[in-house]
Amino acid sequence: MRFGKRQLQELLYYMVLTRRLEETLVRLHRDNELTTPLGLRTGLEAISVGAAFVPTPKDALASSLPTVGALLLRGVKPEQIMLQFLGKEAGPSHGREGLLHFGDLSRGLVATTGHVATHVSVMAGMAFAYRVRNQERVALALVPEEAVATGDFHEGVNFAAVQKCPLIVVVVRYPLSREGSEVTQLYERAKGYGLASLPVDGSDLLQIVQVVETAMARAQAGDGPTLIEAVLRSSRRYFGNESAVPAPFKGAARLDSDGGEGAKDVDNDPAWRFEKFLLQQDWLSEADRASLIARAEEAVSDALRAVDGAAPAKTDRLTEGLYASP
Amino acid sequence: MSEITYLEALRQAMWDEMERDENVLLLGEDVGLYGGAFKVTAGFLDHFGANRVIDTPISEEGYTGVAIGAAFNGLRPIVEFQFIDFIANAFNMITNFAAKSRYRWGAGVPIVMRGPSGGGVRAGPFHSQNPEMHFVHTPGIKVVTPATVADARGLMKAAIRDEDPVLYLEHKKLYRHIKVPQSELDAQDDIVPIGKASIKRRGANIVLVTYGAMLYTALDAAETLSGEGIELEVIDLRSLVPLDEECILDAVRRINKVLLLHEDTRTGGMAGEISAIIAEQAFDDLDGPIVRVTAPDTPVPYAASLEDAFIPQVEDVVRAARTLHAY
Structure with missing residues (x-):
C-alpha cells in the first residue's frame, strides 16, 4: 500500500462529506427550500472519490453522474454546491444552472449538459488536445450505463480510440440493471473499439483508485483510451420528489449508527466498507473516525451558515455573458 | 492578372490563419488525404500535418464535441461539415454544448463550423439545404453568410479569431462561380467584422x-x-x-x-x-x-x-x- 494513513483517512473523509452534504440537500428539499429534482444517487461515493483522487486538476473531468465527491476533491466548497442547487447569485453559475451542472476549467471541471453522454466526445477532444500539444494530462469522462446506448458515447469513444487520445471513460453499472445494453459485461464492448478495458467493483474505493492509475499510465504512455466498467453492488436513486426522498436516505445514508433507521449494509456500501477496512487494518482509530465525522458535519454546518440568507440570482444580468463581447 | 475564386479565398483565409496561429486546426470528413469534398482543404495535410488536419470518422456530433473539448484546451478548431445538411447530426452538440457553455459556466467555445450550404446544383434534399435558422434561433452562436470573394476571406478570418462559436455558411454554388482579380481582392479589408451588413x-x-x-x-x-x-x-x-x-x-x-x-x-x-x-x-x-x-x-x-x-x-x-x- 503506497498511500499513507493520512491519505487513506482523507479518502474516507471525502466519502463522508459527500454523504453528509447530500443528506443536507435532501433535507433542504424536504423543507421546501429546494424545489428542483435533486438527481442524487447513493452508492457512488467510492467511484466519485476514487476516480478523482489520483488525477489532478490539470486532468479534466466531466461526469453525467451525481458525483459530488469528485467536485469536493477538486476543491469545490460544499456551500458552492448548495448555492448552485438553491439558484443563488453567489453560486458558481449565478443561478443560470442547477444540479451539479457547473464547470470550472481552473479546477479541470467541465460541465456536462442535461444529456447523458455529450461530454464523452468533448472529453475526447480535451484528451486529443493534450496529445497534440504534448501535455502529460488525461481526461476523464464518467457516465452511467444508460450512456452506452447513445450515439454520443459511441462517436466519442471511437474517435478517442482512433486518435489514441489519453481518455479514461468510467461507465457505472447499477445493481441488477441491464438498461443500457444486451451485453451484460459492458467492458467487453471495449473490444469493438479496440480499447483496453478494466472491470472494477464500484463499491471498492482502492480498486477504483488503482484501475484509474493503470488507465492513466496507459494513456500517458501513448497507448490511448481505457474503458473502466465500475459495477455498483448497492445504489439508490433520489429524484427528490416527496415520495422518493424519505426512504433512500433513511439509515442507509448515515455513516454513524446512531440515528440510522436501516441496517448497515457494510459489505456493499462503499463508505462503510472502506471504513471497516481501515479500522481492521488499524489505519483508523475510533477517535480518528469520530473526529473525521465531526469534521465533515462541521463543514456542512459551516456551509449551511454561509448560504443562509444568500441573495437570489440577479435579474439585471439575465442577457449578459452569452458572448465574449456584448 | 490571376483571378481568385470564392473557394480559393476561403481556402487562403484558413491557410493564412493556420500559418499565423499554430492553435488553429481542421477537423472533418475527408479534409486531409482527400482534401475535402470540394477541395477546399487540398494540400493542408501535407503542409500542416496530421495533428492539425484531422480526418475524422463519419461522426458529426462526435467531432463537433471533440472540437469543443479541444477549444477548452486552447486550440481553435475549424469543423467542416462535408455538406452543411449533415450539421443536423451535430445539432445537440452545437445547440446544447457549444452555444450554452459560456452562459452557463463561463467557458467560451472558439470554434468555427463551416460547410457548403444552399441549392442550385441539382443535389437534392440532403445536399442543398439552408440550415441557418436552427442556429439563428439558438442564443450563443454567431452565424455568417459570405456572398463575395472578399467576404469569404474576411469573414473566415474574423470567425477564426472570434472567441465564440461561429457558423460559417459558404454557398456551394458560389465556390467557383464567383471570382475577382487578385488586385481587387488585395484592395479589400483582410478581415471583415462579424455583425456588419x-x-x-x-x-x-x-x-x-x-x-x-x-x-x-x-x-x-x-x-x-x-x-x-x-x-x-x-x-x-x-x-x-x-x-x-x-x-x-x-x-x-x-x-x-x-x-x-x-x-x-x-x-x-x-x-x-x-x-x-x-x-x-x-x-x-x-x-x-x-x-x-x-x-x-x-x-x-x-x-x-x-x-x-x-x-x-x-x-x-x-x-x-x-x-x-x-x-
Whole structure:
C-alpha cells in the first residue's frame, strides 16, 4: 500500500462529506427550500472519490453522474454546491444552472449538459488536445450505463480510440440493471473499439483508485483510451420528489449508527466498507473516525451558515455573458 | 492578372490563419488525404500535418464535441461539415454544448463550423439545404453568410479569431462561380467584422435585404428594374447573428419600402424576423407592406424544373418589386 494513513483517512473523509452534504440537500428539499429534482444517487461515493483522487486538476473531468465527491476533491466548497442547487447569485453559475451542472476549467471541471453522454466526445477532444500539444494530462469522462446506448458515447469513444487520445471513460453499472445494453459485461464492448478495458467493483474505493492509475499510465504512455466498467453492488436513486426522498436516505445514508433507521449494509456500501477496512487494518482509530465525522458535519454546518440568507440570482444580468463581447 | 475564386479565398483565409496561429486546426470528413469534398482543404495535410488536419470518422456530433473539448484546451478548431445538411447530426452538440457553455459556466467555445450550404446544383434534399435558422434561433452562436470573394476571406478570418462559436455558411454554388482579380481582392479589408451588413447597390425606391447567393439574384433583378425606372438599394446582411439592425432600419427610414429575399424556406425564416424588427421599430416609415420572396415550405427538390421553381429567381424578385413599387 503506497498511500499513507493520512491519505487513506482523507479518502474516507471525502466519502463522508459527500454523504453528509447530500443528506443536507435532501433535507433542504424536504423543507421546501429546494424545489428542483435533486438527481442524487447513493452508492457512488467510492467511484466519485476514487476516480478523482489520483488525477489532478490539470486532468479534466466531466461526469453525467451525481458525483459530488469528485467536485469536493477538486476543491469545490460544499456551500458552492448548495448555492448552485438553491439558484443563488453567489453560486458558481449565478443561478443560470442547477444540479451539479457547473464547470470550472481552473479546477479541470467541465460541465456536462442535461444529456447523458455529450461530454464523452468533448472529453475526447480535451484528451486529443493534450496529445497534440504534448501535455502529460488525461481526461476523464464518467457516465452511467444508460450512456452506452447513445450515439454520443459511441462517436466519442471511437474517435478517442482512433486518435489514441489519453481518455479514461468510467461507465457505472447499477445493481441488477441491464438498461443500457444486451451485453451484460459492458467492458467487453471495449473490444469493438479496440480499447483496453478494466472491470472494477464500484463499491471498492482502492480498486477504483488503482484501475484509474493503470488507465492513466496507459494513456500517458501513448497507448490511448481505457474503458473502466465500475459495477455498483448497492445504489439508490433520489429524484427528490416527496415520495422518493424519505426512504433512500433513511439509515442507509448515515455513516454513524446512531440515528440510522436501516441496517448497515457494510459489505456493499462503499463508505462503510472502506471504513471497516481501515479500522481492521488499524489505519483508523475510533477517535480518528469520530473526529473525521465531526469534521465533515462541521463543514456542512459551516456551509449551511454561509448560504443562509444568500441573495437570489440577479435579474439585471439575465442577457449578459452569452458572448465574449456584448 | 490571376483571378481568385470564392473557394480559393476561403481556402487562403484558413491557410493564412493556420500559418499565423499554430492553435488553429481542421477537423472533418475527408479534409486531409482527400482534401475535402470540394477541395477546399487540398494540400493542408501535407503542409500542416496530421495533428492539425484531422480526418475524422463519419461522426458529426462526435467531432463537433471533440472540437469543443479541444477549444477548452486552447486550440481553435475549424469543423467542416462535408455538406452543411449533415450539421443536423451535430445539432445537440452545437445547440446544447457549444452555444450554452459560456452562459452557463463561463467557458467560451472558439470554434468555427463551416460547410457548403444552399441549392442550385441539382443535389437534392440532403445536399442543398439552408440550415441557418436552427442556429439563428439558438442564443450563443454567431452565424455568417459570405456572398463575395472578399467576404469569404474576411469573414473566415474574423470567425477564426472570434472567441465564440461561429457558423460559417459558404454557398456551394458560389465556390467557383464567383471570382475577382487578385488586385481587387488585395484592395479589400483582410478581415471583415462579424455583425456588419454591406450595401451593395444604392437606390431610392425599394430596399432589398438579402444574404448568401441570393445577393446575385437581387443584383440582377435590380439591374432589370433600373431599366424600368425602379431603383433598388441592395443590402447584403453578411451576418445573421449578430444582425446589423441599424443598417436595415436606416435604409427603411430613407427608402420606405422593403423587400426581403432569401433562399431558405419561408416559415420561421430570416425574413420573418426582419419583418418583425421593421414593424416594431420603423412602422411609421413604411409606405407599403413588407414583402417576402423566399423558397416555399418544402424540402429542396432534386429535378431541375422543381429546384428552379423552389429557389427564388430573378423574375420572382422583379415581379414582387414591381407590385411593391406600384403600391
